[in-house]
Amino acid sequence: MIETINRTAEYIRSQVGEMPRTAVILGTGLGDLVNHIQITKEIDYHTIPDFPVSTVEGHSGKLIFGHLGGRYIMAMQGRFHYYEGYDMKQVTFPVRVMKALGVETLFVSNAAGGMNKEFRVGDVMVITDHINLFPENPLRGRNYEELGPRFPAMTEPYSERLIKMADEIAAADGIRLMHGVYVGTQGPTFETRAEYEYFRIIGGDAVGMSTVPEVIVANHAGMEVFGVSVITDLGGKDITEVPSHEEVQKAAVKAQPVMTRIITEMMARL
Ligand code: HPA
Secondary structure (H helix, E strand, O other): OOOHHHHHHHHHHHHOOOOOOEEEEEEEEEEEEEEOEEEEEEHHHHHOOOOOOOOOOOOEEEEEEEEOOOEEEEEOOOOOOHHOOOHHHHHHHHHHHHHHHHOOOOEEEEEEEOOOOOOOOOOOEEEEEEEEOOOOOOOOOOOOOOOOOOOOOOOOOOHHHHHHHHHHHHHHOOOOOOEEEEEEEEOOOOOHHHHHHHHHHOOEEEEOOOOOHHHHHHHHHEEEEEEEEEEEEEOOOOOOOOOHHHHHHHHHHHHHHHHHHHHHHHHHHH
């Protein structure tokens, strides 16, 4: 496993040269961020040795290197979801490679369904904590001490420092920025009304099908993490609207300017 990670990292380094200390996983809602990066280099996933191969045809995804808010970063355009059939090691492989390349700070974004009754469609929620309801932990199996400890603490999976920074930017700009606990589930079904209700009762504010595996591995590797969700639909026992992929995409696009503003400013302040 370590040889594979290092081989992939070595390939990327040989293609790109200088490596950034900051990475962004562009989930639904952060797609527009790409248009704000002064791109210096792009690498298609399918050309990278041992990178997972995309299940969606013509959408292999790519690694992007360039400057955002004056900071040199790398961005993953396209992530690997557990529901697509990847195993947890594949889902989180890019995070291992980032760490091997010297990345110290990871930004992640996603679309999520809101259970918190204060939330509205189009809200942006800073992830303050998560509840892992995936059927498998990405750290299951042999632990490599070089990568991180056997039993990593998860008491601050999302950096308090970065949450505070986001709050300051939002306050200065008059942006409505919510806080909440993200519940990670395997999907691909959206939740039943009873499930949305259940996730709210156990302490969740939003639910989605990604992010938690990558954040666990990033924490294991000692990275500082910032996560943000776009609330694309609402769920609960009184809510009759049916979530659809199209609606999720549409709501995510609407929240893009706020997402882009916050992340870009954070890059400048890091
Ligand atoms: N549930 C799970 N994942 C999601 C949702 C949802 O309601 N909305 C966007 N991603």
